Amino acid sequence: MQKLTAPATAKGPSEIFTGDVWFDQIYRGEEPSRARVNAVRFAPCARTNWHVHAVGQTLHVTEGVGIVASRDGEVIVMRPGDTVRTPPGQWHWHGATADRFMVHxxxxxxxxxxxxxxxTWGEAVTDEEYRSAQR
Structure with a gap:
């Protein structure tokens, strides 16, 4: 058994996030584990840039209300207890709604x-893309 020491809470860099985002690295596995887990806190209106994961990503909401959207126009509203999986290669973004914090x-x-x-990180989600995901 080993107690792990995580890095300090980090501010999400403006190059890949819009708004105030903070994250804690919970786990970063070493081979043979490849698992990665971060707790991410989004202020209202905060969101990621468009991005894609080589092996996919799973989001599990613990607090607040959030949105995950893909380039094909699919939008999922996420609430505490919800789990959303994006498959490998799917461009998407996620963040808080305009009036709620969200932690996942x-x-x-x-x-x-x-x-x-x-x-792989892409361009920022425009305000119009963000607004249209909340309709």
Whole structure:
């Protein structure tokens, strides 16, 4: 058994987030584990940029109300206890609604290739894309 020491809470960088986002790295597995888990806290209106995960991602909401949306126009409203899976290669974004905070666990796997990108980040979600996901 081993007690793990996580890095300090980090502010989400403005290059990949809009608004105030904070995260805690819960777990980053070492081979043979490739598991990654972060607790991510979004202020109202805060959201990720468009992004894609090489091996997919699972989001589990613990507090508040959030949105996850994909490039094909699918939108899911997430509430505490909800779990949403985005498959490998699916471009998506997620964040809080305009009037609620949202906290989720982000769970994904590394690729097993130290040189490969686990997450590819794209452009910021526009205000119009964000508003239209809340309709």
């Amino acid at each position: 666990l982000a769970i994904w796997d590394g690729t097993g290739d130290p040189g490969a990108e686990e997450t």
